[in-house]
Amino acid sequence: MGTRSTIAMKTPEGKVRAIYCHWDGYVSNNGKILLENYTTPAKVKALIDLGDISSLKPEIGEQHTFEKHQEQPELAAMFDNWTLAYCRDRGEAWTNTAPQTFDTIGEWADDFDMGVEYIYLFDGKDWIFGSQGVKDANGFQVMSFLETAVTAEAVA
Numbered sequence: 001m002g003t004r005s006t007i008a009m010k011t012p013e014g015k016v017r018a019i020y021c022h023w024d025g026y027v028s029n030n031g032k033i034l035l036e037n038y039t040t041p042a043k044v045k046a047l048i049d050l051g052d053i054s055s056l057k058p059e060i061g062e063q064h065t066f067e068k069h070q071e072q073p074e075l076a077a078m079f080d081n082w083t084l085a086y087c088r089d090r091g092e093a094w095t096n097t098a099p100q101t102f103d104t105i106g107e108w109a110d111d112f113d114m115g116v117e118y119i120y121l122f123d124g125k126d127w128i129f130g131s132q133g134v135k136d137a138n139g140f141q142v143m144s145f146l147e148t149a150v151t152a153e154a155v156a
Helices: 027-039 039-047 071-077 088-089 105-111 146-154
Strands: 005-009 016-021 053-055 100-102 120-123 129-130
Touching: 005 027, 005 039, 016 039, 016 053, 016 105, 027 120, 027 146, 053 129, 071 120, 071 146, 100 105, 105 120, 129 146
Parallel strands: 005 120
Antiparallel strands: 005 016, 016 100, 120 129
16 A cells, blocks of 8 residues: 655745655655755656656656566666656546646645645745644644654654
């Protein structure tokens, strides 16, 4: 079973564009990959523009087979660093996998009822994360800087 997450960015208009990621959403994997490899608005936008993904990798990559590289084993090492997208790589309908846009961070954080466990938001400069369902006394999603969480896991 996957550790599901949602990855999002704030747009220049103040909205939130988000995608779903099925595998390895925990901080020590997706959080670390985002923090180390997706550090500019342009690169984060390119990731979000893929639509929903199966697994996040250090590189966006190019279109490749969704299967575990059985057709091109000589390229498996390269593919292992490429993000795996449902539309681009498996051919699923864009209407089912396109990024979603939300008016507010709260709307985005509350919308993911598909069982995501982690939420990641790029604010244009920093990554912020939260664990789905962790809310404060007023019912707002508790979020903190991802760098803090990755550092805490590294020293634990």
